[in-house]
Amino acid sequence: MKLLFVCSRNQWRSRTAEDLFKNRSGIEVRSAGTEPSARIRVTAKLIDWADLILVMEKRHWQRLSERFPNETADKNFDILDIPDEYGYMDPELVEMLEVAVGPYLIG
Template sequence: MNLLFVCSRNLWRSPTAEAIYKNRQGITAKSAGTEPSAKTKVNAKLIEWADVVFAMEKKHKQRLVQKFPLETSHKKIVVLEIPDDYRYMDEELIESITTSVSPYLKGL
């Protein structure tokens, strides 16, 4: 299963999620950001690659749908509701991500 995690600048939240899931059996994880200053910018190819897109906040989902209407029209996009209050690999962030994402990974 291909998972794409999206936040604003691809600095803390989405790279943390990628790090959590990238070495799990049956999962390939990538991360990207919606802002022009993002370390890795989200693009159509990444969205098409993903089986599920996890957006950290509603605004990220809105930006994806607005900028990539064709690619997102039949794509499952889950809003995790994780605010930009954490640093990379923060313990609370890891717990919040795993708690929010795990229901979507049942059976893996």
């Protein structure tokens, strides 16, 4: 399974998620941000690559679907509802990600 994690700047939340799950067996992981200033920006190619897109907030999915309507039309996604108040690898953020993403990794 190919997972794409998306937040605003690809600095804290989505980057933490990528680093947290990238060495798990059976999955490939990438991360990106929706903002022009993002460390890695979301592209149509990244969206096409992903089997599942996990966004941190509803606004991220709204931005993706507005910017890439064709690529997101039939794409599997979920909104994790993780606010932008955590630093990179913050223990609370790591725990939230484990709980939210864990069900997708079973099987």
